[in-house]
Amino acid sequence: MNTTAANYAEILEQVASTTIAQNAAQVDQEGAFPQVSIAALREAGLLGAVSATEVGGLGLGIQGAARIVRRIAEECGSTAMVVTMHYCGAAVLEAHGSMEVRRAAASGEHLSTLAFSESGSRSHFWAPNGTAETQNGHIVLNASKSWVTSASHAAAYVWSSKPLAAEGFSTLWLVPATGSGIAVKGPFHGMGLRGNDSSPVMAEGVNVPPGAQLGEDGKGFDIMMGVVLPLFNVLIASCSNGLMAGAVRRTVAHAAAVRHSDTGSSLGELPTIRNYIARMQVKSSMADALLQDTIAALGAQRADGMLRVLECKAASGETSNEVLDIAMRVCGGAAFRKEVGVERLFRDARAAGVMSPTTDQLYDFIGKAVCGMPLF
Numbered sequence: 001m002n003t004t005a006a007n008y009a010e011i012l013e014q015v016a017s018t019t020i021a022q023n024a025a026q027v028d029q030e031g032a033f034p035q036v037s038i039a040a041l042r043e044a045g046l047l048g049a050v051s052a053t054e055v056g057g058l059g060l061g062i063q064g065a066a067r068i069v070r071r072i073a074e075e076c077g078s079t080a081m082v083v084t085m086h087y088c089g090a091a092v093l094e095a096h097g098s099m100e101v102r103r104a105a106a107s108g109e110h111l112s113t114l115a116f117s118e119s120g121s122r123s124h125f126w127a128p129n130g131t132a133e134t135q136n137g138h139i140v141l142n143a144s145k146s147w148v149t150s151a152s153h154a155a156a157y158v159w160s161s162k163p164l165a166a167e168g169f170s171t172l173w174l175v176p177a178t179g180s181g182i183a184v185k186g187p188f189h190g191m192g193l194r195g196n197d198s199s200p201v202m203a204e205g206v207n208v209p210p211g212a213q214l215g216e217d218g219k220g221f222d223i224m225m226g227v228v229l230p231l232f233n234v235l236i237a238s239c240s241n242g243l244m245a246g247a248v249r250r251t252v253a254h255a256a257a258v259r260h261s262d263t264g265s266s267l268g269e270l271p272t273i274r275n276y277i278a279r280m281q282v283k284s285s286m287a288d289a290l291l292q293d294t295i296a297a298l299g300a301q302r303a304d305g306m307l308r309v310l311e312c313k314a315a316s317g318e319t320s321n322e323v324l325d326i327a328m329r330v331c332g333g334a335a336f337r338k339e340v341g342v343e344r345l346f347r348d349a350r351a352a353g354v355m356s357p358t359t360d361q362l363y364d365f366i367g368k369a370v371c372g373m374p375l376f
């Protein structure tokens with residue numbers, strides 16, 4: 001498929017409305033990795049959104065990646081999450097990886113992800129406990145990673161450890177998922193995003209060559225904040241906004257389709273129900289507008305760019321819970337079962353708030369930023 005920056009939106013629509021939509025309920029029901037949907041996105045060239053055209057990517061940047069993730073999330077939160085983490089890993093590889101691995105990530109043959117969170121540092125991902133030591137010209141990694149999306153399906157992990165020798169919070173590595181000493185503690189049994197395979201990964205005496213280092217020793221924090229955080233926050237916000245768009249669409253369809261036999265009127269003809277749907281619409285549009293302004297602020301390198309990055313994930317994460325809560329109310333008992341499709345989105349939407357930086361951490365950072373205090 002010859003996907004380009006000019007036609008990717010059309011191709012995305014085709015994949016999202018067919019393959020991804022058709023597989024979403026089963027992925028959720030079985031807690032199965034969305035193999036078929038990811039294969040369709042790979043074949044469509046869409047896993048190369050953040051990779052440069054010189055390595056075979058689409059070079060769409062953050063705006064295109066956000067559009068793709070939002071549209072996928074409308075159909076399947078699990079697939080949107082897998083794609084989000086692939087784009088975040090691919091962005092680090094674009095900045096610090098070899099040409100070979102950049103090409104592989106752009107084609108999607110190399111599915112990427114981040115292995116930052118650990119059982120010790122928990123959601124304080126910027127301060128890992130995992131270690132890296134030089135032994136006989138090799139680097140030996142030990143860590144207990146608590147959550148790695150696509151843990152059993154990624155080709156390699158963008159991995160954080162304490163620095164080798166330098167000052168600083170962390171150093172990043174590219175760690176093959178099949179390396180000796182790597183153990184994935186799956187399968188993932190989550191409340192939502194049930195297909196995203198976010199399992200713990202243990203590393204015991206894992207050997208990687210010194211060339212596996214991504215960026216300078218001790219500079220992992222700078223890459224996390226400079227490369228990963230803006231993209232991650234925008235894409236998780238896009239995921240939340242896509243879930244809201246999916247909720248509005250399904251709720252409107254349900255309200256139009258069902259009637260009370262005694263009055264003969266549809267749900268949507270009840271002013272109470274229309275009022276709730278209007279609230280869903282307004283909240284979704286507010287979150288979308290803030291997200292678009294965040295992308296514009298980053299593009300123009302505005303002074304408030306990082307504040308917007310912090311705000312957009314908190315706002316979309318919180319708002320998606322509110323919108324999905326209303327969707328459950330409007331769709332009544334029918335929503336409590338699977339048939340309307342909003343309860344899956346309701347469960348999926350809960351994850352954004354606990355993904356680090358969590359909503360509580362973001363409020364703390366935003367408060368500090370607004371009050372003129374240092375964030376760390």
Ligand SMILES: Cc1cc2nc3c(=O)[nH]c(=O)nc-3n(C[C@H](O)[C@H](O)[C@H](O)COP(=O)(O)OP(=O)(O)OC[C@H]3O[C@@H](n4cnc5c(N)ncnc54)[C@H](O)[C@@H]3O)c2cc1C
Pocket residue numbers: 085113114115116117118121122123124125146147148149150190193196198351354355356357358359360361364
């Ligand atoms: C579906 C899913 C997929 C994930 N995928 C990945 C992945 O691919 N890679 C990866 O590295 N991680 C991933 N994570 C992990 C995620 O980023 C968080 O690290 C993890 O969810 C934190 O959970 P915890 O129980 O360790 O939180 P805890 O740190 O125990 O936090 C518990 C509560 O305390 C609050 N809290 C913690 N610290 C502060 C603070 N400083 N200020 C205010 N409040 C605070 C939190 O907001 C939270 O409400 C994923 C998580 C989920 C749910």
